[in-house]
Amino acid sequence: MIVRKLSDAQAQGRCVSAPGWESSRLLLKQDGAGFSFHITRIFKGAELPMHYQNHIESVYCISGRGEIVDLATGQTHPIAAGTIYILDQHDKHILRAFEEMEMACVFxxxxxxKEVHNAEGAYELEAEAIT
Incomplete structure (x- = not known):
């Protein structure tokens, strides 16, 4: 059994940040569950082009408001508390935060x-591990 507290993530070195976002990585590859789980804050005004070529991501909005743009179709979807989106086709997208958003993310x-987005907005498959 694994038990962790979000409030302990910083002290445990489980927080990663980059311009526009900060992520507390609560469950990682070395934990052996077959997926990772993060609580991510997207800062107000952030506009993040992303393209997870190596991962499938599911994102549940806990709080805040923004939108996601599917770059293949041009379709824009509002994101607010209670909304989930799944990037099941390695969808190239832009995430915009109209106010700070708290998201629960599964990869x-x-x-x-320790992954951060590369030049194409993706995470590499092999990255440095949090120890």
Missing amino acids: NPPLHG
Whole structure:
């Protein structure tokens, strides 16, 4: 059994940040669950182009408001508390935050821990692990 507290993530070195976001990585590849789980804050005003070429991501909005743009279709979807979106086709997208958003994120395959977006907006498959 694994038990962790979000409030302990910073002290445990499980927080990663980059311009526009901060992620507390609560469950990672080395935990052996087959997926990773993160609580991510998207800062107000952020506009994040992303393209998870190596991962499937599911995102549940806990709080805040924004939108996601599917770059293949041009379709824009509002995001607010209670909304989930799944990037099941490695969808190239832009995430915009109109106010700070708190998101619960699941990645498959699981992240190692210290990933940040590369130039194409993706996470690499092999990255440095949080120890």
